[in-house]
Amino acid sequence: MSAKIGTDVESAATLLREGAIVAIPTETVYGLAANAFDEAAVLKVFEAKQRPSFDPLIVHIGRHADVMRLVTEPPPGSLALMEAFWPGPLTLVMPKRAEVPDLVTSGLDTVGVRMPSHPMAQELLHHLAFPLAAPSANPFGYVSPTTAQHVSDQLGDRIPYILDGGPCSVGVESTIIGWEAGHWVLYRPGGIAVERIEEVIGRMMIAPPHILPAAPGMLESHYAPRTPVIVGDVQELLSTRTEERIGAISFSKNYDVTQCEVISARGDLSEAARHLFSALRSLDASECQVILAERFPDEGLGRAINDRLKRAAAR
Numbered sequence: 001m002s003a004k005i006g007t008d009v010e011s012a013a014t015l016l017r018e019g020a021i022v023a024i025p026t027e028t029v030y031g032l033a034a035n036a037f038d039e040a041a042v043l044k045v046f047e048a049k050q051r052p053s054f055d056p057l058i059v060h061i062g063r064h065a066d067v068m069r070l071v072t073e074p075p076p077g078s079l080a081l082m083e084a085f086w087p088g089p090l091t092l093v094m095p096k097r098a099e100v101p102d103l104v105t106s107g108l109d110t111v112g113v114r115m116p117s118h119p120m121a122q123e124l125l126h127h128l129a130f131p132l133a134a135p136s137a138n139p140f141g142y143v144s145p146t147t148a149q150h151v152s153d154q155l156g157d158r159i160p161y162i163l164d165g166g167p168c169s170v171g172v173e174s175t176i177i178g179w180e181a182g183h184w185v186l187y188r189p190g191g192i193a194v195e196r197i198e199e200v201i202g203r204m205m206i207a208p209p210h211i212l213p214a215a216p217g218m219l220e221s222h223y224a225p226r227t228p229v230i231v232g233d234v235q236e237l238l239s240t241r242t243e244e245r246i247g248a249i250s251f252s253k254n255y256d257v258t259q260c261e262v263i264s265a266r267g268d269l270s271e272a273a274r275h276l277f278s279a280l281r282s283l284d285a286s287e288c289q290v291i292l293a294e295r296f297p298d299e300g301l302g303r304a305i306n307d308r309l310k311r312a313a314a315r
């Protein structure tokens with residue numbers, strides 16, 4: 001099989017209705033989608049990604065009302081959160097209905113739900129009578145794809161169709177929060193800044209890694225390129241490195257290295273997030289022997305950038 005890349009939403013919808021898997025654009029990263037209520041289709045997602053079955057999938061919906069097909073009781077504050085951030089890059093983990101297959105949620109009694117804002121994802125979901133379970137469309141453990149070409153490079157031989165919605169406008173995965181024992185808890189920083197969520201529901205708990213659900217979105221070594229990544233003060237690191245070819249990821253400064261990826265010359269964290277994964281891929285494909293990355297300001301989308309770089313560095 002070799003994936004066709006196209007912009008035909010109806011073809012994608014037909015394949016999904018037939019139980020096939022299709023790569024779809026979202027505003028965060030590309031997803032590998034299947035009918036969330038069709039276990040055989042969802043199984044194909046796990047196989048194509050070589051994803052362990054203990055890592056639950058996020059379910060994508062097109063309309064606010066669809067939440068009730070997946071969730072028994074939306075926790076306090078969730079309606080305000082949906083109102084404020086949907087469609088958009090916020091995933092809410094909520095108590096699941098029995099109809100949601102255990103394969104989707106890895107047997108947890110909760111389900112992660114989000115409503116993507118990408119116009120093509122919206123159009124697709126409105127064509128379909130079912131929600132879409134979709135993890136990021138990358139082989140398990142690798143950097144998430146932010147263009148159709150990224151998907152094709154790594155999974156092209158395992159899926160029939162890639163719906164091309166252009167480069168993703170947010171560029172890092174959704175922020176994931178869940179309701180636990182009377183509190184909203186941050187599971188994964190992402191495309192919606194924590195500060196903005198706290199404006200709606202007040203102070204959130206940041207989950208210490210040891211109490212997180214056993215889910216590799218939170219595994220240390222996730223989002224990892226093949227080339228080793230070191231995070232820190234790049235100028236200082238440079239004085240200690242002996243490699244011949246060094247790559248760097250920088251916010252706005254240019255370093256004298258073999259390949260320097262400046263991900264926002266104007267110092268804008270949203271722009272930096274949008275460019276982060278492409279920069280990592282480009283450096284990983286280069287001949288660089290090591291990638292040195294700056295630490296970003298720990299605010300707004302900087303939190304998600306630092307999280308992904310930390311995971312890229314862990315191995």
Ligand code: TXA
Pocket residue numbers: 026028029030031032055056057058089091093105108110111112134135136137172173174175176178187213215216217218
């Ligand atoms: O932006 C995104 O979230 C993208 C696009 C495609 O929507 N999706 C994405 O999916 O990043 P994925 O599979 O790469 O990451 C989903 C993560 C899981 O690894 C897990 O950590 C968390 O979401 N998750 C899903 N369901 C959960 C649940 N019921 N409880 C706790 N965590 C859950």
Ligand code: MG
Pocket residue numbers: 135136144
């Ligand atoms: Mg992923």
